[in-house]
Amino acid sequence: MKINTKKVLVTGADGFIGSHLTEELIRRGYDVKAFVYYNSFNSWGWLDNSPKEIMSHCEVFTGDIRDPHGVKAAMQGCDAVLHLAALIAIPYSYHSPDTYVDTNIKGTLNVLQAARELGIEKIVHTSTSEVYGTAKFVPITEEHPLQGQSPYSASKIGADQLAYSYYSSFNLPVSIIRPFNTYGPRQSARAVIPTIISQIAAGQTKIKLGSVHPTRDFNYVKDTVNGFISVLESNKSIGEVINIGSNYEISIGETARIIAELMDVELDIITDDTRLRPEKSEVERLWADNSKAKELLGWTPNYGGVTGFKKGLTETIEWFSLKDNLAQYKVGMYNL
Template sequence: MNDRILITGADGFIGSHLTEELVRQGYSVRAFVYYNSFNSWGWLDSAESDVKKNLDVFAGDIRDPYGVKTAMQGCDTVLHLASLIAIPYSYHSPETYIDTNIKGTLNVLQAARELNVSKVVHTSTSEVYGTALYVPIDEDHPLQGQSPYSASKIGADQMALSFYRSFETPVSVIRPFNTYGPRQSARAVIPTIIAQLANGSNKIKLGAIHPTRDFSFIKDTVGGFIATMNSKKSIGDVVNIGSNYEISIGETAQLIAEVMGVSLEIETDDQRLRPEKSEVDRLWAENKKAKELLGWEPLYGDKEGFKRGLKETAEWFSKPVNLKQYKADVYNI
């Protein structure tokens, strides 16, 4: 634990939770956050004081190779989470996804190679699979770029694996399915539903409700990152992190309403619909490899686990200090 860990995207949803957990476990952490003139550390601004005082924060831009290499100096392990993730935004600004997700990943890999770091964990996404051709989806499932976002992540994943194959850079690719929990952006469906309900609206606006997803609670995803980081067996490989529980968006909305003790009516908002061929209709994770290689398994799997995760998420969003940070009446792409 004396080795220093660099976490890119530490200011984001998953990154901030991961940063906090590693600091609490006694690791030395350097948090790479996106530079801005407000000196904001994103979600790390709201971290407990015991976490903040033990953090080494580096403000920069993942697209800048010089800054990335500077941030990585003195670090033994890199957890690379920095990326653009909103699918609708990728429809009208695809080039930014190439710059951030592919070139940003290249910057991390090149610096890691030159500095001889001992482990790089690259973050993928279940979106790279596209609509399931078979279920549950294992790591051998074909990759299908159904949005500029997913295409950019496929490119980033392949770049990461190419460095392992070409230069023996010790890279592992972690592929989380739909992570949810406190702090998640309202561009994701679960915060969208909860925020609208918490603001007193029982008639909520959603896009397509027929697609199915495999939702992974943030604590399980964080556990998956730490297990991947500590597993030598994962080097050069791709590992799914998911609950192995499939549920539709419509059913998810009803379950959230049940957990929150309110009634619910869903109204289709056309601007929230993806183009027909871009919509990923079905995601369901096979997590057998994670259990075998990492010794990881979800604590919030199955329906009852999902309900527990939704309850914790709804409780966080329902606190006025947290809810006021979300514009529930505005579509967030």
Template sequence: MKKKVLVTGSDGFIGSHLVEALVRKGFDVRAFILYNSFNSWGWLDNCAPDVNGKFEVFAGDIRDPAGVRSAMQGCDAVLHLAALIAIPYSYYSPDTYVETNIRGTLNILQAARDLGVKVIHTSTSEVYGTAKFVPITESHPLQGQSPYSATKIGADQLALSFYSSFDLPVTVIRPFNTYGPRQSARAVIPTIIGQIAAGGSQIKLGASSPTRDFNYVMDTVNGFIAALNSSNGIGEVINLGSNYEISIVDTVKLIAQVMNREVSIISDEQRLRPDKSEVERLWASNKKAHDLLGWSPEYGGLEGFSRGLAKTIQWFSVPENLAKYKVDIYNV
């Protein structure tokens, strides 16, 4: 019998790739998307032809406990990706992040506990804040340097508390900076690619000195599936990262090189985070993911990052894909 899984946040960047991968691997997938009056399924409206029509769609809102419980009926596991993730927007609307990221996660956990469903909960490298040591292991201190990261810390701790208190099978997956086709324009790599693809030579960015550990989306997806298929991660927090650190300015140079363009960087004040909120350094240790899940990135190191960027640039260079992005404005 096929394992039935619920994927929240299926209409988003990582979620849509995850739905496609799960369908291809033979899972019975129910895709939870955010209800809207346009009946849009987000990126699933443009899913691959071999996957189209082979998954169930549930339109709802993770802030609604009754809807969450209904969506989870009959499922063996839930991969919980739904969240508000834009850091700048969390400065303006922190209450919305509490309701979605904390209250929404509580709804997932309560329903899973009652229905006997395994939970794969999505964290973020932002919960670590600026690295106190590198590479960052799962024992690194947690630092809520933005309302977004604070709500994700809260959601993570709720998830782990349900494991400790109720023996709910929970694994917390902590992806570092995932990138790839379909990523939101509010993220730095689509921002850079979009401006260059639209003909720009002066690239508007916020801080360019921070470093990040970029993880190609299919590596992130494979990490989720590894956690789903294993019991070794239950009760654990597990980083998914490439174990490769690169600055934003060097990322710009690498993208420009792949796109064969000469560019310069302009610091755009509205894109800068408040000083104490900027995360200056992220670099993942992925040893635990390898040891517990047998997961290793296929796009690790400079060579892997270059390959992942080439795939991402190729996707953004398709006119109908680029047309979905507002590259000429700051996307909060």
């Protein structure tokens, strides 16, 4: 489904992945409308930092994904929607679960219903590897059971099922992309890799972390973006759930060790109890089976394996090490 001559709406375009995706779509010749969260500061999030030559080709719509009227207005005249807008911080979901239902479930409903009414040609809904919970088998295929181990993951399971129901019930052309742990420049310091890098870049050698034994499948943001575009452009993805992951498993502790090695520091990890998830809520193991993405889409990670992981970390470290970038983070406090 080559549609780069048509108009694409990206919800959550102001966020970490969304901003990278918006920029890459424009580079590839897509006509892009960026849906960003309205605020009184007139901030477009990370798009404020995007190159002017990129943003000159981007239409920006400010709104709230929870507002069905605004969502439908944003989708007018668009041929496809990449739906990334969501609340994603797991610790904050313990604090304010109601907002996750409104944003992640109701927001997704707003996109789906508007797409149905407007006859949108393709909807790519964003899932998360968190919906799998602690792995019951590895590598994790798309057939793995879903386990809501946090209010966040439960809300994403609900959103995923709602998206699939619109495909099944109304033949809406929906694809569900399920990225594993994406990392890279611009990521919030609530995530573990920016937490480690930003603390070291700020001159700290005693790093505060939560649990270090869980394993993750880290996917560099450029690979995740390529995954989104591959799903968008493929008719084979309609009605499918597709993992986007590196097929490489590593513990948080080992990740910290590699980052310290790349940044040439001796690291002392301190367990911060405020960063620990409730025991039954911790996802102990994530490891993606990405064979479906390879077979259906021809997508493969360019930053896979330990070599690719170190390459991605190096690029991330370089970005965070720039003074102006690091200054945008409150390194001395824990980000929910």
